[in-house]
Structure formats: structure tokens, C-alpha cells
Amino acid sequence: MIQDNLLSGFPRAQLMSGATPLERLDRMSERVGIDLWLKRDDLTGLGFGGNKTRQLEFYLGDAQARGADTILITGAVQSNYVRSAAAAAARLGMKSVLQLEERVPDMGPEYYDSGNVLLAKILGSEHMSFPVGEDEEGADAALHARADALRAQGRNPYVIHLGLNHPPLGALGYVAAGQELCRQMRDFEAVVVPSGSGATHGGLLTGVRASGVAAPVFGVCVRRNSALQRERMATVLEKLSAILNVESPVSDNDINVWDGALAPGYGRLGPKTQTALEMMARTEGIFLDPVYTAKTFAGLLDLVQDNQIQEGQKVVMIHTGGVPALFGYRSALVGN
């Protein structure tokens, strides 16, 4: 087992309010036939919460250590990451530049002006747009061009990269989350988490294994199919153990991914996702988000159906937040 001080060498900005609650969902447990717990990372505290607060503690710690005064970041139009980064920058007295990419076709007008877009405007960030949504290197290059212009004006910019050829500092936040979870509970039999960039899934899996817990960690694909996501996870895990400078506690057959809830694609609300979102709200009074956590819960229901999670098992789902995006999906959710 790896020691507790795994993360002590990394600069870290304090953005979390504290450990997030781990709640049992009594009525949903009964409905689904498992012992279901929800780790409330929607309640991380800063600027509407969510998983990016944990990830940003390490990016902004690094930015502060380098004396940065401006954070640049790219994401989908309704990105929780860019909204959280803008909030974190504000908290630490830095400016932010947010680049929004066209990743999701055919959305209503509220997708472009409500939810996270509205929050980012309130936070006073500079906005840029990027015409395509599947070009991570291109999106990062556009951020660097803007960073160069800022540097020429005497500013000290810091780019949070999307592409995989950079150290996955954000995953460190989920190594910490995995350790935090295992301090709250050790006898769970499965964890279910969204798998997008893989920072959350990869970090959590590493933190859980480093804590000596062997339960499967299922990543529910929200962006790519299982084959592509499995490949991406192998890369993320390899890069993560490289920056941790330890032999990875994770083996190749620890990578569990499920893409049965991905259709019709990233950021798009299929009937299965919508049903899962409404079922959670109507059974527990808890809001999931349309892009990540409702898909993840739909995936959890699939895994029960598929017997990969068995009846009566103790299961933790990570609620990674994203709830402000609900307001950007009004037409998709309830029509016009």
C-alpha cells in the first residue's frame, strides 16, 4: 500500500470547503435493489461546486508557485471546468480567459447564454471561442497564442491544457478524493464515476487502490466509446504514476469502462439519460446534470441490469456536479 503523503510534494491551492458528504440514498437503494451511496462532490463549495474544484487545487497551486496572474482554459460552451476555473481564479486574485468550443450541435439559445455561460460572465472572465470541439491540440494551441499576446503585454499567463501530452495535475485532486472516500468508508463493493478526460476516473482509481481497497471502479463513458476511453485511461494512469513517481497501484485489468449510456453522444441528452435524471430528482430530490452525472447514473442502472454490479452490493456513485448546465438544457429537458 502506498503512503498517505503521496501528494505532499505538489503545490496546492486550498479551494475545497472540506471533505464532501457521503450519503446513503434510501429510497433509490430500495428501488434499484442495491445499497447505494452518493459521494456529494457537487458540494465541493466553490462557485457551484463539482469535481473541477478538486482538480483545480493542483493546477492553481502550480500557477501560484510560478507567479501567474492569469489562467487560460478551454472547454465546451457549457463547461463546468471553465466556470470553476474562473471562480478559482477570482478566489485567488487572478484573471481568467475562457475559450468555449463548439462541441454540441443543435442546442437552443439558452445553451449559449444561461447556465455556466451566465455564471462565467458574472465572474468577469474574458471569453474566446473555438470553432470545433474535437481538436484538443488545436484548442490548446489557440490558448497558447492568446497567452503569448498577454505575455507581450507584461502579464504572466498559465495555461490549463486539455490535451494528453501534459502532466495530469488535475488527476491528483481525485487521488485525494479516493483517499478521502476510503477514510469515510472502506467496505464498498463498487464505485461508479463519469469518465471524460479521465482525470477524475484515473485519479479516483489510483487513490482507492493506494488506500488498499480492491473494489472495481467503473468509469461511465460520457465522451468516447469504451475502446477509445480504455486507451485514454491507460495513458492517463501512466502519466499519473509518472508524476507521482511511484509504481502504479493500478493494473491494466483495473480499467473498467462502460459506454452503454453514451448515445447519442457527448453533451446530448438521450431518453435514457433524461429518465435517469428525472428518476434521481423524483426519488431523492437530488439534481444530476445532463452531460455527466445523469449519464453516469444511467450507466450504473445498466451495470446492475448487466449483473456487473450484483443485487444487494454496496455501491458508491460519485456526483461530480455540473448542475448549472441544467439551465442551458431547458429546451432539451422540457421543450420550448
Ligand SMILES: *Cc1c(COP(=O)(O)O)cnc(C)c1O
Ligand atoms: C468535467 C466533468 C466530468 C468529467 O471529469 P473528467 O475528469 O474530465 O473525466 C464529470 N462530471 C462533471 C460534472 C464535469 O464537469
